[in-house]
Amino acid sequence: GAGVSQSPSNKVTEKGKDVELRCDPISGHTALYWYRQSLGQGLEFLIYFQGNSAPDKSGLPSDRFSAERTGGSVSTLTIQRTQQEDSAVYLCASNSLGNTEAFFGQGTRLTVV
C-alpha cells in the first residue's frame, strides 16, 4: 500500500484479555515507531525499531507490553492482561534511513471494558 496501515482500526476488549495490534509500514522504511495517544494527551513514545531490532524500548509502560518486528516490515504490539488505563489510540509511524519525516498510520482505537 501507499501509506502506513494499521489493523484493526477499532478494538474493544474485556479487562484481562490479551490484544495484538498490527502495523504495516511503508515498503522500504527501516525505522518503525509505536506511540500511544490517550484522550487529551500528546503522543507518548512506546518503542522504536530499526530493522528487526529494538534499540529503544524505554517507553513501554510495563512488562505487559511487548512488540516485535519480523522481516524488517510488519510489527505487532501485544498488550497482555489489558487494564482500563490501556484504553487509548495506538499509532504506528515509519520512516526511511536518513529521512526525518515520519509517516503515521490512522491508528488503532483500543477500548478496554
Added chain:
Amino acid sequence: GENVEQHPSTLSVQEGDSAVIKCTYSDSASNYFPWYKQELGKGPQLIIDIRSNVGEKKDQRIAVTLNKTAKHFSLHITETQPEDSAVYFCAASRGSYIPTFGRGTSLIVHP
C-alpha cells in the same frame, strides 16, 4: 531526554484570523522540528518542518519560526479557514532519531 512543551492546549479563532502555537524544547542537540496536523479519526500528518540552520520557513498560509538560543519554535497560520480545525503537534528530534512530541493544540476555526 528531550522534553517538549506546547501551548496553548486549545485555541479558538474566527475564520480569517491568525493562529499561533508555541513550543519549547530542552535538548540543545535537537536540530529538527516538525509540525503535524491530526484530523479527527486520522493519524498525524506532517505539514511543515524546520531545521536548526534556518530561523524561519513559509509555505503558503503557514510559517514556522525557530529561536535556537531560547530553544523555542512557533507555528503561524494566517487567514485561517474552517478546514484548518484540527489538533496540531510540535516535535523535536536529533536528525532522524525518535521525535519527542508536545501535548498538542486543538485549533477550532469558527466560520
